[in-house]
Amino acid sequence: MWARQAEAALCTSSKKSREGKDKLSEQKHIEDSKILTIKEFEQGIREGKIEGYVCTDCHHKQIDIMDFCPICHGPNLKKTEFALEGKVLTYTIQFVAPEQFMNEVPYAWAIIELDDGPKVTGWIPFVSKSSELPADQRVRFKKSYLPGIVFEKIS
Numbered sequence: 001m002w003a004r005q006a007e008a009a010l011c012t013s014s015k016k017s018r019e020g021k022d023k024l025s026e027q028k029h030i031e032d033s034k035i036l037t038i039k040e041f042e043q044g045i046r047e048g049k050i051e052g053y054v055c056t057d058c059h060h061k062q063i064d065i066m067d068f069c070p071i072c073h074g075p076n077l078k079k080t081e082f083a084l085e086g087k088v089l090t091y092t093i094q095f096v097a098p099e100q101f102m103n104e105v106p107y108a109w110a111i112i113e114l115d116d117g118p119k120v121t122g123w124i125p126f127v128s129k130s131s132e133l134p135a136d137q138r139v140r141f142k143k144s145y146l147p148g149i150v151f152e153k154i155s
């Protein structure tokens with residue numbers, strides 16, 4: 001009799017804590033689906049992640065901060081992590097740089113198409129002439145203390 005009561009009490013309490021957990025994960029889900037901020041994006045870069053959005057309606061992928069899809073104008077965006085490798089689409093070599101890049105010149109300021117589709121603007125150190133960076137050069141995102149999004153050449 002006592003045991004059964006205790007069991008019943010246990011049951012209720014574990015059910016309660018389960019409900020609590022569900023509520024928590026629901027809340028976390030809402031937090032997760034919040035629009036990515038520039039600060040979060042930069043934080044991700046420091047941690048070695050390239051984050052952005054995928055539109056759940058038309059599957060358009062984009063890195064830039066946005067609050068509706070630029071293709072279908074839908075609001076259903078999902079935060080996601082993108083591939084860390086891609087290829088160089090176009091670039092310019094910088095010999096004169098803003099202050100935060102002053103010690104890095106020359107470098108290539110490049111638009112890179114990541115393997116899963118989205119384009120990102122980043123830079124590739126140690127490039128001083130175009131022969132060092134052929135078209136479609138494969139690159140990999142490099143976690144770095146330097147500003148911006150750093151890529152390095154891979155073969």
Ligand SMILES: [Zn+2]
Nearest residue numbers: 055058069072
């Ligand atoms: Zn869309």
